[in-house]
Amino acid sequence: MNEELLKMLNAINSKKEEAKKLVMEDKIEEAKTAKDELIKLQNKFDIAKDLFDQQEKSKDEEIKNKVKKLTVEDEEKKGHNAFVNVFTAGVLKKAVNEEDVKIYNQMTEADPTEGVSDGGLTVPQDIRTQVKELRRSLDALEPFINVEPVTTLSGSRVIEVNADQVPFDNVDEAAQFPDVDTPKFKNISYKVVKKGGILKVTRELLQDSAENILSYLTNWIGKKARVTRNFLILNELDSSFGGDKTKTLNNFDSFKDIFNVVLDPSIAISSSVLTNQDGFNWLDKQKDSDGKYILQPNPVNATQKLLFGRYPVAVVSNKVLKSAVEGAPEAPTGYKYPFYMGDLKEAITIFDRESLSIEFSNEAGDLWGKDLTGAKVRERLDIKTIDTEAVVKGEVSVTV
The missing domain is CATH 1.10.150 (DNA polymerase; domain 1)
Incomplete structure (x- = not known):
């Protein structure tokens, strides 16, 4: 008191x-x-x-x-x-402190002897979370698509095709429910595969503080995981929506045709535009007949531009999403700027096993002679196109 x-x-x-x-x-x-x-x-x-x-x-x-x-x-x-x-x-290749092993196993929920005696280990959950945050930063394409965590190495999903075209019928009170048209289904199978690379670890790194070592590891793994996912996503986009399916965009009416006619209205309403720096620069310079720029700031997100006042435009680096070169690479006559239009989350799914593991070896290649150790980092995932009509790829040709 x-x-x-x-x-x-x-x-x-x-x-x-x-x-x-x-x-x-x-x-x-x-x-x-x-x-x-x-x-x-x-x-x-x-x-x-x-x-x-x-x-x-x-x-x-x-x-x-x-x-x-x-x-x-x-x-x-x-x-x-x-x-x-x-x-x-x-x-x-040293003995591990028993207390460290106990704490590590509590973090990973691993078997007490699994991956310790041979120098391999599972990356703990909270560190995997840091890696996930890093791989979704900067020029990451992963946030634009659907990511589904899975706990099995393989599986499948059943997708109903054109479900909105098979409506329910009217049913009178106490009447028998009528049969409906049998909907069409397609089976999407996934099988996660190992993806990984080798980090060459120096003795100097191992002499640093635990905080610096952990920071170095998570940054390296996050960067490699981001690059891996970008590569897989762009390959899947190109194989499913590119090639002969690519639309030539001659003018802004071509863009409107895609959103108004080619894409289903249910897809168009949640659609966006994904392009690279070249494509965005071209879009950002276009004006209408009144001299007003076509792209307008998003009123709820000042850092974002909208196409036709409706469709958000996402931009990634030219290094991530390259423009096609016309003519000889050393003396190009023009470029084709890529535009992916639609709902990428409906189109593509990554089936993510959400596991990371590390193994070690100083016997491979030239590592021993250079006093290096290879840390082999693995993760498991698969990527599939779910809806082949959810995205349209277009290209704008620009002569040099």
Whole structure:
């Protein structure tokens, strides 16, 4: 109890004694007045005490939260240090500390002996989450498509074709439900495959702090995973929607034809445009007959442009999505700028096993002579086109 509350409590006790004394002296009216004052003092004290208790409770909660946060951060740091220690021991072919193995296995929910004796290990969940965030940054195409986590190495999905063309019929009260036209289905099978690469680890890296080693690993894996997914997505887009299916875009009416006619209205309503720097630069310079630029800022996202005021335009680097070269590469006569229009999330799905593993070897190739160790990083995924009518690829030809 603070000093202010103690003063109020003393005032209450004094007022009680005063009221008792007035009663004993048969001064009833004065005693009533003292009682009323006592009630006011008591009410004031109760309110002040409640506010004080709430304030103290908030302070206690704040302290508890700080302690809890420090505990979580400490446990996370221990886990990351354990992972780095197991990783370093695997690279150097050294014995692993039992406490580190225990913490590492708790992070990965792995078998206590799995992947430790031979220097391999599973990347823990929270570090995989960091990798996922990194691979979705910068010029990542993954956010534009559908990603479905899977727990099996293979499987299938049954998709109804043109379901909106097989409507339900009217059914009268208590009447027999009629048969409906048999819908058409297609089976989408997936089989995740290993994707990976080798990180050449130096002795100098292993002598660094656990924090720096972990940062280096997650950044390297995140970058390679992003490049891998970009490559797979662009290959799938080109094989499913490119080639002979590619539309020539002569003018802006060609763009409107695709959104108004070629794409189904249910797809067009959620569609966007994916292009590279060349394509965006070309679009951004186009004006209508009144001299106004065709692309307009999105009123709810100032960093984004809209085509025809409806379709968001996403831009990736020319290094990721290349423009086709017309003529000889050393002396091009023109370029074809790519535009993917439609709902890419409806079109393509990555079936992601969401697992990462690392193995080590210093015996492959020229690693031994250069005092390097190879860290082989693996992940498992597959990519499939789900709806072959959800995206249209177009090209704008520009002469040099």
